[in-house]
Amino acid sequence: MYKTALVTGADGFIGSHLVEGLVAEGYKVRAFAYYNSFNSWGWLDTLPQEILKEIEVFTGDIRDPNGVRTALQNIDEVFHLAALIAIPFSYHSPDSYVDTNIKGTLNVLQAARDLATKRVLVTSTSEVYGTAQYVPIDEQHPFQGQSPYSATKIGADRLAESFYRSFAMPITIVRPFNTYGPRQSARAVIPTIITQLLAGKQEIQLGALTPTRDFNFVKDTARGFIEIAKSERTIGEEINIATQEEISIGQLANEIVQQLNPQAKIICEQERLRPEKSEVNRLLGSNAKIKQLTNWAPQYTLAQGIAETISWTRENLDKFKTDIYNI
Incomplete structure (x- = not known):
């Protein structure tokens, strides 16, 4: 029996690679892409036809709770990657980061709770740690909001934690360090x-x-998400993806x-x-925890x-x- 997965931010850099990885794993994938008047599916438009024919593209806006709830219908696992991520842009448009990163995450959590989604993976970022106070940075490292972007990601992470603790939801916070590779925008x-x-x-x-x-190649990052989702031991945890x-x-x-x-x-x-x-x-991340709880190790x-x-x-x-x- 195949699993169904929703990937939010599927039209983006890491999301499009994750979609490919999930299809290769045998998932039935619903790809949530940002609605726009150009009818662009972002990087999904560049995927091979044999991949595209295997996925269902859902266009919407992560800030809209109704669309998010519709997208999560009949889904086993949600990989929530949709976010605004550019740090310089967050200096002059912080409101949009609150709406997308915090409220968007809340929309996913609320819908997943109501629909009893079996796994929820919320994407964090190494930026939540700020400048390293010690290295390698493990998951116990203090948080520091050094940009409006990182502050909103800290808020989204803590919302996810609260839903795990308050409602016993099967949530994992996945924290990639700097990811790079094909399809990344020139703001990086x-x-x-x-x-x-x-x-x-x-x-x-x-x-x-x-x-x-600490740079992760994007295919390693995508595989990190998949390996974390495979393990029941990762529920309720915050987990770095890092090369160390x-x-x-x-x-x-x-x-x-x-x-x-x-x-x-x-x-x-x-x-x-x-x-x-x-x-x-x-930024220098510890990967001890992901190696302990999953079969992941960087390949590149x-x-x-x-x-x-x-x-x-x-x-x-x-x-x-x-x-x-x-x-």
Whole structure:
């Protein structure tokens, strides 16, 4: 008997990869995509036809409780990924982050409770930890809202926890560290570097170069969700998906520059710097818990993931605006 799964944010970067992974696992997938007048299904539009014919696309708005409830009808497991995620955009549009990230999550939780959904996976982010107070960052690390984005994700996580504790709902909070790979938008650092280089720029404009990050290749992240859903031991838990390795943005940029154009120079641009107290200076995640509770382990090295991302971006460069700062 196959399982049915709803993926919110299925039209996005990680969501579209998760849809592919769930179909490969034999799930019957309903993909929740953001309704728009272009009738675009986001990255779902680029999936192979053999995948698309296996999924049901539901267009709606995560902020609308009625549409969310309809989407959750006859669903065994919900993977809730829909969110606004760009940190710079959250500085000038925080209301939209509250509506999407907090109220949207509440809509999923309320509907899942009423419909007795068997598993609910709520997507968090390593940004909820803020700058590391100790490393590797485990799930006991304190939370710190260093941007309106991270504050809304902390709020969504705590709502999910409250529904687990108050109503005994089968909820897991899944916390990926920085994910990268094919289909990521240019507001993120790796595609920013790659697209500028592929566009022939000799000066690569970035924000702060000293912060460190723990980068997951997107296929590893998607598989992390699936492995967490397979285990009953993960219910009621908050679980990092991390490689437990870190690299500075400057070192990362140099690695990509060496692969594409060793003559290019890396420039720290003032416009791209985050406010000093908002910049997260160090993220290095512990993956001890996910390894203890599931069969997950990262399959891609950073070099392998970067190479695959460069190859995909080269074939899809026309989808990026390389001449502006994407926030």
